[in-house]
Amino acid sequence: MAWDVLIAGGGFGGFYAARTLARVLPPHSARVRLVSEDNFMLYTPLLPGAAAGTLEPRHVVVPLREELDRSIHLRLAKITGASPGRNVLHVRSLEGTIEDLPYDQLIVAVGSVSRMLPIPGLAEHARALKSLPDAIAVRNHLIRTLEIAETLEDGDARREYLTYVFVGAGYAGLEGLAELQDFAADIIDLYPRCRVTGMRWILVEASERVMPEIGPKLADFAVRELRARGIEIRTETTLDEVTAHSARLSDGEIVPTRTLVWTAGVKPHPVVAQFGLPLGERGRIDTDSRLRVKGLDNVWAIGDCAAVPDPARKGMPCPPTAQHAIRQGRLVGRNVASALGGAGRMRRFTYKTKGVFVDLGRRKAVATTGPITWSGTRAWILARTYHLAMIPGVGRRARLLVDWNIGLLFGRDTAELGRLGEPRSLGASLADGESGPDGAAHAGVVSAQSDQSRVA
Ligand SMILES: Cc1cc2nc3c(=O)[nH]c(=O)nc-3n(C[C@H](O)[C@H](O)[C@H](O)COP(=O)(O)OP(=O)(O)OC[C@H]3O[C@@H](n4cnc5c(N)ncnc54)[C@H](O)[C@@H]3O)c2cc1C
Numbered sequence: 275m276a277w278d279v280l281i282a283g284g285g286f287g288g289f290y291a292a293r294t295l296a297r298v299l300p301p302h303s304a305r306v307r308l309v310s311e312d313n314f315m316l317y318t319p320l321l322p323g324a325a326a327g328t329l330e331p332r333h334v335v336v337p338l339r340e341e342l343d344r345s346i347h348l349r350l351a352k353i354t355g356a357s358p359g360r361n362v363l364h365v366r367s368l369e370g371t372i373e374d375l376p377y378d379q380l381i382v383a384v385g386s387v388s389r390m391l392p393i394p395g396l397a398e399h400a401r402a403l404k405s406l407p408d409a410i411a412v413r414n415h416l417i418r419t420l421e422i423a424e425t426l427e428d429g430d431a432r433r434e435y436l437t438y439v440f441v442g443a444g445y446a447g448l449e450g451l452a453e454l455q456d457f458a459a460d461i462i463d464l465y466p467r468c469r470v471t472g473m474r475w476i477l478v479e480a481s482e483r484v485m486p487e488i489g490p491k492l493a494d495f496a497v498r499e500l501r502a503r504g505i506e507i508r509t510e511t512t513l514d515e516v517t518a519h520s521a522r523l524s525d526g527e528i529v530p531t532r533t534l535v536w537t538a539g540v541k542p543h544p545v546v547a548q549f550g551l552p553l554g555e556r557g558r559i560d561t562d563s564r565l566r567v568k569g570l571d572n573v574w575a576i577g578d579c580a581a582v583p584d585p586a587r588k589g590m591p592c593p594p595t596a597q598h599a600i601r602q603g604r605l606v607g608r609n610v611a612s613a614l615g616g617a618g619r620m621r622r623f624t625y626k627t628k629g630v631f632v633d634l635g636r637r638k639a640v641a642t643t644g645p646i647t648w649s650g651t652r653a654w655i656l657a658r659t660y661h662l663a664m665i666p667g668v669g670r671r672a673r674l675l676v677d678w679n680i681g682l683l684f685g686r687d688t689a690e691l692g693r694l695g696e697p698r699s700l701g702a703s704l705a706d707g708e709s710g711p712d713g714a715a716h717a718g719v720v721s722a723q724s725d726q727s728r729v730a
Pocket residue numbers: 282283284285286287288309310311312314315316318319320321322351352353354383384385386403404405446543545576577578579594595596597598599631
């Protein structure tokens with residue numbers, strides 16, 4: 275009898291679990307199904323590059339059907355929960371029907387979402403930098419603020435549009451801010467009024483220093499580099515309130531701004547609460563060191579949604595990083611094969627962080643590889659080389675190389691394609707074409723207003 279193995283989530287953890295299962299399971303011994311919302315894995319370390327227009331958005335994702343073995347069945351669906359007592363995963367199909375998928379072994383790898391805090395106005399006015407649509411929306415918004423500021427006569431109003439506040443200085447937030455500021459600095463010459471007014475970039479962090487993930491020496495290097503570019507770094511400061519036009523900080527300053535990007539950490543995907551599994555630290559699924567969910571023989575959890583004991587820090591769960599999710603994905607593949615009677619015994623998770631790369635834009639980065647620390651251009655070359663080696667697929671690597679080299683030679687594209695994902699209906703386009711001079715003038719006013727409300 276062939277076993278049914280289900281993988282819930284096609285990100286780093288799920289992708290590497292599927293790859294490993296395809297390799298280690300004897301042929302035809304199991305049907306392995308990967309259920310995910312998207313048919314690609316987002317390579318998040320390159321997301322800031324996509325936000326800053328250095329990389330084509332399509333080049334920072336890995337299409338699952340191209341990169342997974344043909345023996346893996348990909349099923350696009352929304353996972354809504356599970357009933358471990360009945361061994362079924364609940365999903366809503368693309369056509370909207372509700373289905374129960376049976377399993378003998380279930381691997382949960384649904385990742386995380388941005389962590390929210392009860393700060394007035396945060397949910398309504400802040401932007402995230404977590405998914406590909408987030409990154410593209412932030413980029414489009416940035417260009418739009420420049421376009422609007424360029425049309426404004428009033429200096430104060432222009433300054434409001436040209437002030438950008440990022441909250442959360444982990445490496446993802448810091449990288450996002452650094453890359454976007456670099457992009458804006460690159461293109462501001464195209465906006466003469468904005469250039470005269472100048473931009474203001476602020477990074478707000480509640481703890482006493484940026485990037486707790488890396489040593490203080492490298493974090494200091496990053497801070498010096500960013501301050502030299504005029505970026506304000508406010509540590510031991512919190513965000514107290516956001517409105518459409520301002521951000522109020524704990525030091526009392528009310529910063530007039532139209533842009534607040536929230537990069538203050540992640541929490542497990544809310545769907546994990548519907549799995550009926552034991553939840554541990556901060557709502558992550560409780561597992562043992564072999565990645566098995568506590569109290570269950572046939573359910574496993576990995577990646578950002580799981581509290582896997584960290585071999586590097588006794589009593590703590592692993593940090594939510596791709597490095598850990600990849601290694602957990604590979605290990606869970608082997609352990610599930612072993613649980614199904616395959617060769618090899620079950621192993622514990624022993625991986626400890628080997629290095630960190632933080633791209634600061636402008637051909638600078640900071641990095642640690644084992645005991646060695648790197649900064650400046652050498653770290654930047656190392657970071658790019660590492661991602662070239664890590665992203666799956668030769669075609670993907672070639673695309674990255676082309677994007678990076680074109681960016682170096684010709685700069686970055688400044689087109690704002692915010693309407694790409696929101697095509698107008700045929701009727702609306704025809705109505706525009708038919709309107710006379712008055713109608714056209716009226717349509718212009720409406721669209722300018724709606725553009726401004728998109729920025730607000
Ligand atoms: C901007 C940014 C930069 C980062 N840079 C780095 C870095 O440089 N190095 C590093 O190690 N880590 C980095 N990380 C962290 C890294 O991205 C995560 O730790 C990693 O993605 C976790 O892998 P995962 O498999 O647990 O989750 P994910 O990779 O997020 O995958 C989860 C998958 O589950 C799917 N899913 C979720 N819910 C459902 C549902 N209800 N139905 C169907 N499918 C669902 C999602 O679509 C997704 O495919 C970065 C993160 C961000 C946001």
